[in-house]
Amino acid sequence: MAILEVDNLKAYYVTQTFGRSSTVRAVDGVSFHVNKNEIYGIAGESGCGKSTLLKAISGLVKPPLQILGGEIRYNFADQQLNILDLKDEKQRRRLRGARISLIPQGSMSVLNPVRRIKKSFEDVIYAHLDVSEGEFEELVKNHLEALGLDWTVMHTYPHQLSGGMRQRVTIALSTILRPEIIFADEPTTALDVVVQRGVIQLIKKIKEEQQNTLILVTHDMSVHATLCDRLAVMYAGEIVEEGDVKSLFGSPKHPYTSMLLSSLPKIGDKSARVSAPGAPPSLANPPAGCRFHPRCPYAVDRCRQETPALRQLNETHRVACFLQEAGSMELQGRAANEQ
Ligand SMILES: Nc1ncnc2c1ncn2[C@@H]1O[C@H](COP(=O)(O)OP(=O)(O)OP(=O)(O)O)[C@@H](O)[C@H]1O
Ligand SMILES: [Mg+2]
Structure with missing residues (x-):
């Protein structure tokens, strides 16, 4: 059962500078669904539109x-709604925090730097629940305890906490109202590896305890491999491949996914890791055809002219690449030879 269905979503940044209008097509026709209780990952290099997608949904x-097209439907336990029907920011705010929760990129943006942590918890809880001070304390204490955090953290200012602790507090704050679906944007980026592991464990623990759904955005493929059930790979504002983590990591179908995976260290392999050549294109003026073609080692004329659709390969795997289309045996042969 899908808790979230996104159809052909287009979210663009439209700006005017000195009378010239510019449109950055950050999310450009994205369709996917997320099942209840799953961990759905979104991967892709910097600037591919991952954060914009989370903001939009x-x-x-x-x-x-601006949203220029598409649909975003939620199937909550007792209610269905299309978020684009909510015209009033007040209605959307009520939804956020209570039913859906976004842990934004960069934890400092959630915690008020000049106020103690307790104040941030008060702001969130009193905005959604009608509770007494005693009930507030009990709610927060139980939640912090379940996450292995101490109540004393409530009396500190954000800058007094380490990066890892601050991220834990942000996660605690974002999940205190037991949302049905959580969006985490790069929750482990900028933390050292040991602290990262702790934050991943914390996210897992919350998910198990609260039985909710999680969408996890990170460019770190090893975090996706550890946590996710299914993964979508974004490139230049589009999903180019989606599949269950096992088949996507075991047998990537899109050359871009292969490129992302080749940067991962492998056990026993002592050769230096090579970074992917080139960079994602400007989304104000993306290349024609397949947006990945300027970096793709297998690109042919068709890739420069036509845009490949995201096609279902089998029940669990979708890919947008002509290489995978029936009839392109010649291309597949070439790809196999070159690997
Ligand atoms: N406020 C803005 N105005 C104009 N363009 C923007 C704005 N915010 C983001 N963009 C552009 O939209 C595109 C997608 O940005 P987004 O932040 O969604 O990428 P991302 O995949 O989350 O990257 P990162 O991994 O660096 O967080 C980029 O080209 C970015 O420059
Ligand atoms: Mg981002």
């Missing part, structure tokens, strides 16, 4: 970001 859309 959590209703955090303000200028210059």
Whole structure:
């Protein structure tokens, strides 16, 4: 059962500078669904539109970001709604925090730097629940305890905490209302590896305890491999491949996914890791045809002219690449020879 269905979503940044208008097609025709209780990952290099996608589906859309098309449907336990029907920011805010929760990129943006942590918890809880001070304390204490955090953290200021602790507190704050679906944007980026592991464990623990759904955005493929059930790979504002983690890591079908995976260290392999050549294109003026073609070792004329659709390969795997289309045996042969 899908808790979230996104259809042909287009979210663009439309700006005016000195009378010239510019459109950055950050999310450009994205369709996917997320099942109840699963961990759905979104991967891709910097600037591919991952954060914009999360903003759009959590209703955090303000200028210059605009939704130019598509649908975002939620199937909550007792209610179905299309978030784009909510015209009022008040309604969207009520939804966020209570039913859907976004842990944004960069934890400092959630915690108020000049106020103690307790104040941030008060702001969130009193905005959604009618509770007494005693009930507030009990709710927060139980939640912190379940996450292995101490109540004393409530009396500190954000800058007094380490990066890892601050991220834990942000996660605690974002999940205190037991949302049905959580969006985490790069929750482990900028943390050292040991602290990262702790934060991953924390996210797992919350998911198990609260039985909710999680969408996890990170460019770190090893985090996806550890945590996710299914994974979508974004490139230049589009999903280019989606599949269950096992088949996607075991047998990637899109050359871009292979490129991302080749940067991962492998046991026993002592050769130096090579970074992917080139960089994602500007989304104000993306290349024609397949947006990956300028970096693709297998690109042919067709890739420069036509845009490959995201096609279902089998029950669990989708890919947008002519290489995988029936009839392109010649291309597949070439790809196999070159590997
Ligand atoms: N406020 C803005 N105005 C104009 N363009 C923007 C704005 N915010 C983001 N963009 C552009 O939208 C595109 C997608 O950005 P987004 O932040 O969604 O990428 P991302 O995949 O989350 O990258 P990262 O991994 O660096 O967080 C980029 O080209 C970015 O420059
Ligand atoms: Mg981002």
